[in-house]
Amino acid sequence: MSGIPVADDVLDADVAVLPISEVATALNVSANKVRQMLRDGHLIAVRRKGDLYVPVAFLVKDGVVKGLAGTITVLADSGFSRTEMLRWLFAEDETLPGATPVNALRTSHGTEVKRRAQAMAF
Numbered sequence: 001m002s003g004i005p006v007a008d009d010v011l012d013a014d015v016a017v018l019p020i021s022e023v024a025t026a027l028n029v030s031a032n033k034v035r036q037m038l039r040d041g042h043l044i045a046v047r048r049k050g051d052l053y054v055p056v057a058f059l060v061k062d063g064v065v066k067g068l069a070g071t072i073t074v075l076a077d078s079g080f081s082r083t084e085m086l087r088w089l090f091a092e093d094e095t096l097p098g099a100t101p102v103n104a105l106r107t108s109h110g111t112e113v114k115r116r117a118q119a120m121a122f
Helices: 020-027 031-039 068-077 082-089 101-106 110-119
Strands: 017-019 045-048 051-055
Touching: 017 020, 020 031, 020 051, 031 051, 068 082, 068 101, 068 110, 082 101, 101 110
Parallel strands: none
Antiparallel strands: 017 051, 045 051
């Protein structure tokens, strides 16, 4: 089994996160399924005090934010590390609805977020 890619913890202290076990409960799946989602690039985790945590902003009532996995794939294809992805997803951008890429995804503006991610390819 391959290791789980983990981003450096570049999140502001006010960004809410959940441990893997609580993410599993929220998604109604096993913790192993959440780990697989991390390996597959459907989610990004940070390590705090030895444990893995996922930003709450990546989750909605019925699952993972629509468009997040596709955006992570576009950023990975553009050469972004998990840390760079996380930093970009939570970076302030007043030109986006929601003021950050992750909030734009949460408000159904995934096409614009992916377009911007593709434009950053290097």
